[in-house]
Amino acid sequence: MRMFKNDYSEGAAPQILDALVRSNDEQCVGYTEGDPHCERARELIRAEVGRDDVNVEFCIGGTSANVVGVTGMLHDWEGVICTKDAHINVHETGAIAACGRTVLPTQDADGFLSVEQAEQVYARQTLTGRHMTLPKLVYITNSTEFGGVWSRERFDAICDWAQGHELKVFVDGARLGSALTSEGNDLSLTHIAERASAFYIGGTKNGMLFGEAMVIADPELKRSFPYLVKERGGLMAKGRLLGVQFEAAFERDDGEGNGDRDGEALYWRLARQANVCAAHLREGMVTLGFRSYLDSPTNQQFFVVSPEQARAFDAAVGSETFAVLPTGEEVIRFVCSWATRQENVDELLGFAATLA
Numbered sequence: 001m002r003m004f005k006n007d008y009s010e011g012a013a014p015q016i017l018d019a020l021v022r023s024n025d026e027q028c029v030g031y032t033e034g035d036p037h038c039e040r041a042r043e044l045i046r047a048e049v050g051r052d053d054v055n056v057e058f059c060i061g062g063t064s065a066n067v068v069g070v071t072g073m074l075h076d077w078e079g080v081i082c083t084k085d086a087h088i089n090v091h092e093t094g095a096i097a098a099c100g101r102t103v104l105p106t107q108d109a110d111g112f113l114s115v116e117q118a119e120q121v122y123a124r125q126t127l128t129g130r131h132m133t134l135p136k137l138v139y140i141t142n143s144t145e146f147g148g149v150w151s152r153e154r155f156d157a158i159c160d161w162a163q164g165h166e167l168k169v170f171v172d173g174a175r176l177g178s179a180l181t182s183e184g185n186d187l188s189l190t191h192i193a194e195r196a197s198a199f200y201i202g203g204t205k206n207g208m209l210f211g212e213a214m215v216i217a218d219p220e221l222k223r224s225f226p227y228l229v230k231e232r233g234g235l236m237a238k239g240r241l242l243g244v245q246f247e248a249a250f251e252r253d254d255g256e257g258n259g260d261r262d263g264e265a266l267y268w269r270l271a272r273q274a275n276v277c278a279a280h281l282r283e284g285m286v287t288l289g290f291r292s293y294l295d296s297p298t299n300q301q302f303f304v305v306s307p308e309q310a311r312a313f314d315a316a317v318g319s320e321t322f323a324v325l326p327t328g329e330e331v332i333r334f335v336c337s338w339a340t341r342q343e344n345v346d347e348l349l350g351f352a353a354t355l356a
Helices: 014-022 036-049 062-071 115-125 152-164 176-180 189-195 219-231 240-250 266-287 307-317 342-353
Strands: 055-059 078-082 102-105 134-141 168-172 198-202 212-216 300-305 320-324 330-335
Touching (some): 014 240, 036 189, 036 240, 055 062, 055 219, 062 134, 062 168, 062 198, 078 115, 115 134, 115 152, 134 152, 189 198, 240 266, 266 300, 307 320, 307 330, 307 342
Parallel strands (some): 078 102, 078 134, 134 168, 168 198
Antiparallel strands (some): 055 212, 198 212
16 A cells, blocks of 8 residues: 655656756756756746745755754844744754754644734743843744645734734745645745745655755845855755756746646646645545544645554554544544555545544
8 A cells, every 4th residue: 555654755756857867967066056957946936936036045855944044044042933833843853952043932733823822922032131032033834734724814914923023934835835736725925925034945745856945035044045054064066956856846848748738837736736635535534434633725634543543554554643632542644745646545545444
């Protein structure tokens, strides 16, 4: 049975691999400045986000992007507000703290950073002046750690709050493709680019071998990024490999079938495929009587199951336990990727029927 553990178990989409193979014999300058593929990728991404005044930089993965992005916009005495379940707080081995910056978590429990909780943290941290870490940045993920999608209204509310407190906004976009192609989404890439100080477009979890593209409006991060990415061990000598992949993902008319007749870039089509399969999975699981944990229109789906069911699903398809509830029930996660097909989901549902 096919695994549903994460969205980066497979290698890469065929179109991405083809682009890498086609460019394999080229000799390009090292790192990520000056080679034609990185420069073309930057041009395409600037067009995609609707801004020509932003810097587009490349990172090897999500943790590297978060570390460089967050620390590059903070001084030693400043901190970042995020939810208690945020990736930088629970899933990156203290990477932000190891770089001398402070994570300031709220008590939000649904994956979304709320204005009310952010205000509580800000008020506490500024109560005694210089004796407390000063909040200077908010960190949000889209989609969230629980598969939620930020609406434009909710996104604008946290951006308005941050602006009113002179805080910057950083968006972890490891699964941004899934969020922006999800059913009912009303938040656009161009709107994120208008309001965020920096964000990144995730490639590792959307059909690429590795890599994230960071879009930077913040002047301080523009200056610090080239140095920090090297200092933190995130600068690839063969940086052209990042450029080639993002070039293939966002090129709409390259003569190699990477664009479709409607002009949608490969990047969005890969994300949409994962979401379609996840929606089929969700509908099938609910029909079988399994209970969704939180509403997710993205490629991550969470269900409440018994410990015995959790072990059975883990053994069969690699699902992970994300939480243990007071009842003893477990919250498990299934993830669809660009490579998931409906027949894979149907096979999973057939197995689930034996456990329902």
